[in-house]
Amino acid sequence: MENRRSFIKKAALAAGAIGSGMACSPETQKTSAHNATSEPIPTVIATWDNRKATQAGIEQLQNGGSALDAVEAGARVPEGDPNDMSVGYGGHPDRKGIVTLDACIMDHLGGAGSVTFLQGIKHPISVARKVMEETKHVMLSGQGALEFALAQGFQQENLLTEKAKTAWENWMAKQEAQLVNENNHDTIGILALDKEGHLCGACTTSGAAYKLHGRVGDSPILGAGMYVDGEIGGACATGLGELVMTTLGSFLIVELMRNGASPQQACEEAIGRIVKRYKNWVEEDKLQVGYLGLNLNGEYGYYSIRKGYSVAVAQNGENVKLESNFALG
Amino acid sequence: MENRRSFIKKAALAAGAIGSGMACSPETQKTSAHNATSEPIPTVIATWDNRKATQAGIEQLQNGGSALDAVEAGARVPEGDPNDMSVGYGGHPDRKGIVTLDACIMDHLGGAGSVTFLQGIKHPISVARKVMEETKHVMLSGQGALEFALAQGFQQENLLTEKAKTAWENWMAKQEAQLVNENNHDTIGILALDKEGHLCGACTTSGAAYKLHGRVGDSPILGAGMYVDGEIGGACATGLGELVMTTLGSFLIVELMRNGASPQQACEEAIGRIVKRYKNWVEEDKLQVGYLGLNLNGEYGYYSIRKGYSVAVAQNGENVKLESNFALG
Numbered sequence: 001m002e003n004r005r006s007f008i009k010k011a012a013l014a015a016g017a018i019g020s021g022m023a024c025s026p027e028t029q030k031t032s033a034h035n036a037t038s039e040p041i042p043t044v045i046a047t048w049d050n051r052k053a054t055q056a057g058i059e060q061l062q063n064g065g066s067a068l069d070a071v072e073a074g075a076r077v078p079e080g081d082p083n084d085m086s087v088g089y090g091g092h093p094d095r096k097g098i099v100t101l102d103a104c105i106m107d108h109l110g111g112a113g114s115v116t117f118l119q120g121i122k123h124p125i126s127v128a129r130k131v132m133e134e135t136k137h138v139m140l141s142g143q144g145a146l147e148f149a150l151a152q153g154f155q156q157e158n159l160l161t162e163k164a165k166t167a168w169e170n171w172m173a174k175q176e177a178q179l180v181n182e183n184n185h186d187t188i189g190i191l192a193l194d195k196e197g198h199l200c201g202a203c204t205t206s207g208a209a210y211k212l213h214g215r216v217g218d219s220p221i222l223g224a225g226m227y228v229d230g231e232i233g234g235a236c237a238t239g240l241g242e243l244v245m246t247t248l249g250s251f252l253i254v255e256l257m258r259n260g261a262s263p264q265q266a267c268e269e270a271i272g273r274i275v276k277r278y279k280n281w282v283e284e285d286k287l288q289v290g291y292l293g294l295n296l297n298g299e300y301g302y303y304s305i306r307k308g309y310s311v312a313v314a315q316n317g318e319n320v321k322l323e324s325n326f327a328l329g
Numbered sequence: 330m331e332n333r334r335s336f337i338k339k340a341a342l343a344a345g346a347i348g349s350g351m352a353c354s355p356e357t358q359k360t361s362a363h364n365a366t367s368e369p370i371p372t373v374i375a376t377w378d379n380r381k382a383t384q385a386g387i388e389q390l391q392n393g394g395s396a397l398d399a400v401e402a403g404a405r406v407p408e409g410d411p412n413d414m415s416v417g418y419g420g421h422p423d424r425k426g427i428v429t430l431d432a433c434i435m436d437h438l439g440g441a442g443s444v445t446f447l448q449g450i451k452h453p454i455s456v457a458r459k460v461m462e463e464t465k466h467v468m469l470s471g472q473g474a475l476e477f478a479l480a481q482g483f484q485q486e487n488l489l490t491e492k493a494k495t496a497w498e499n500w501m502a503k504q505e506a507q508l509v510n511e512n513n514h515d516t517i518g519i520l521a522l523d524k525e526g527h528l529c530g531a532c533t534t535s536g537a538a539y540k541l542h543g544r545v546g547d548s549p550i551l552g553a554g555m556y557v558d559g560e561i562g563g564a565c566a567t568g569l570g571e572l573v574m575t576t577l578g579s580f581l582i583v584e585l586m587r588n589g590a591s592p593q594q595a596c597e598e599a600i601g602r603i604v605k606r607y608k609n610w611v612e613e614d615k616l617q618v619g620y621l622g623l624n625l626n627g628e629y630g631y632y633s634i635r636k637g638y639s640v641a642v643a644q645n646g647e648n649v650k651l652e653s654n655f656a657l658g
Binding site for chain 2: 142
C-alpha cells in the first residue's frame with residue numbers, strides 16, 4: 001500500500017509547490033538579521049534558549065541535511081537531556097507520576113506526523129516523523145502510538161529521572177497549583193529553512209507539570225503548537241497549551257503572513273488574540289505563551305504575553321539567544 | 330481551585346464579548362434561508378443528513394436550552410444510535426476491533442473541551458463538555474480520558490455491536506483498503522445559534538473505519554473538526570480527518586468570515602486549499618471532505634470536495650436535508 005507521503009510528494013511536484021526563496025511579505029522585518037534575497041539563508045530557530053538544539057539543527061544543514069533532518073535533530077537535543085525538565089527524558093510527570101509526551105513534525109509539502117500521550121519512548125519527535133513517513137495517518141495516541149513506535153524499532157524505557165520524581169513527590173505533598181508562567185518554561189518548538197528554500201517544523205514536550213493523566217496540550221497539534229505552509233512560512237508556540245489550542249496561533253501566524261504581515265506583526269497579532277479573549281484568566285494565573293514565526297526569506301519574529309520569553313536563532317554563522325518583547329507589563 | 334471556565338466567563342463579561350446578533354459579514358449569503366436581522370434566528374445545522382440530531386437540538390432551543398445544550402443534545406443522537414456506524418455506539422472499530430472515540434465541544438466564550446482515543450463510553454461529547462466545565466485543560470486522551478469520565482460518573486460499556494463486529498471480521502478477511510470517500514460517511518459536526526446570539530459547536534466520531542489503533546482524526550481538534558468564535562461564527566468538518574488536520578479548515582472558515590467572507594465563500598476557499606495542496610492524494614484515493622459554516626446572523630454555507638455530501642438545517646420551523654455543491658466532478 002502506497003503511503004500518504006508518496007501521494008503528497010507527487011501532488012507537490014505536480015503543482016510546482018516547491019518554492020525557492022519565494023518572497024511572501026513585502027515588509028521589512030525589524031527583528032530579522034538580514035533583508036530579503038533570492039537565495040534562501042539557512043536558518044534554524046527555536047523557542048527558549050535552546051541554542052544546543054539550533055546548533056544541532058544548523059550542523060545538519062551544513063552537512064547537507066534537509067530542513068526536516070534539522071528540526072528533528074534539534075528537537076532530539078532537549079528530548080534526550082535529563083536536565084531539561086519540560087521535554088522528553090527527565091520531563092516533569094503528570095499528577096500520577098507518569099511522564100507522557102506529545103510531539104509533531106511537518107514538512108514543506110504538507111506532510112505531517114504527530115504523537116500524543118506517548119509513554120516510555122525517549123524521542124517522540126522521531127516517532128512522529130515515522131507516523132508521517134510510514135502511515136496514511138497524521139496522529140497516533142497513547143497505547144496505539146506506543147505499539148506503533150515499538151513496531152518501528154523504538155525502545156521502551158523509564159523516562160522519570162530521580163530529580164523529576166523527587167520534584168513530583170514534593171509537589172504531591174503540597175498539592176500547590178502549578179501553572180505555566182514566567183517561572184515554568186516548557187516545550188521546544190523549532191523551525192528550519194534549508195538552502196533549497198524548504199521550511200519544516202517540529203515541536204515536542206512533556207507537557208504541563210502535574211497535569212491530569214491524559215492531558216494533551218498544543219504541542220502535538222498542527223496549527224496550534226506548530227504549523228508550516230511550504231509556500232509561506234512556519235510558526236511554533238510555547239507556554240500554556242490550552243490558550244494556544246483554542247486560538248490556533250501557529251496556523252494564524254502563517255495565515256497572517258500569507259496576507260502580507262511580517263513574522264513579527266503576525267506573532268504580535270496572535271498574542272493579542274489570546275490576551276483579548278482570555279484576559280482575566282491570563283492575568284489571574286500569570287499565564288505565559290510565546291510565539292515564533294519564520295518566512296521563506298529567513299525573516300523571523302517572536303513575541304510573548306509577558307516578560308521572560310526568549311528564542312534561539314542560528315543564522316549567518318551566529319547562534320544567539322534573543323529576549324522577546326511582550327504584551328503585558 | 331477555580332476552574333478554567335469561571336475565568337473565561339469573567340473575562341468575557343469584562344470584555345463585553347457576549348454579542349447579540351452581531352453582524353460579521355456584509356454580504357448576502359445565497360444559501361441562507363433569511364437575510365441579516367438584529368434578532369438572532371435560532372438555528373441548528375449539522376453535517377450529513379443528521380435531521381434527527383438537528384431536531385433534538387432545535388427542540389432544546391425551543392425549550393429554553395442554550396446553544397451549548399443544543400449541540401450536545403444533537404451530537405448525542407448519532408452517538409447513541411447503533412445503526413450509525415461512524416459515531417459512538419455501533420461505530421466501526423479500528424484495525425484491532427476496538428471502538429475508539431473522539432469528540433470536542435466549544436462555546437461562544439472560548440471555553441472548550443475535547444476527548445481523544447476514548448474507549449467504552451457511549452457519549453464522548455458529554456465527557457468533552459465535562460472536560461470544559463470541570464478542568465483547566467482542553468484535551469484528555471486515552472486511559473486518562475476514561476479515568477476522568479468514570480470519575481465524573483459515566484458508565485463503561487461495550488460499544489462494539491454485532492453488526493460492526495461482523496463488518497470488521499469481513500474486512501479483516503479481505504484487508505481491503507478503507508478510505509473516506511463518497512461511500513463511507515462519517516462524523517457529525519453540529520453548530521447551534523440561540524436567541525441570545527450565542528453560537529456553539531460540537532463534533533463527535535468513531536473515526537475512520539479500521540484505522541490504526543490509536544489514530545486520532547480531526548474531529549476532537551479545535552480548529553480542525555470544529556471551531557467557534559463567539560464574535561464571528563463557527564464551522565465544522567467531516568470526511569478524511571488527515572486532510573482537515575493539516576489545513577485547519579474550521580479555523581480557516583471562521584477567520585475568512587472575520588475578514589468579510591460569507592459562510593459559503595469561506596467553505597469553498599477551505600475546500601480549495603485542500604484540493605490545491607493534496608490534489609494527487611485526493612484524486613487517487615477519491616477522498617472526501619465536507620465543511621459547514623454558520624455566522625451570527627444565522628447565515629450558513631456548505632461545500633465539499635466531491636458529490637454526495639449533504640447537511641441538515643433546522644431553522645424557521647423547518648428541518649431539511651440539503652445537497653452540497655462540490656469542487657471536483
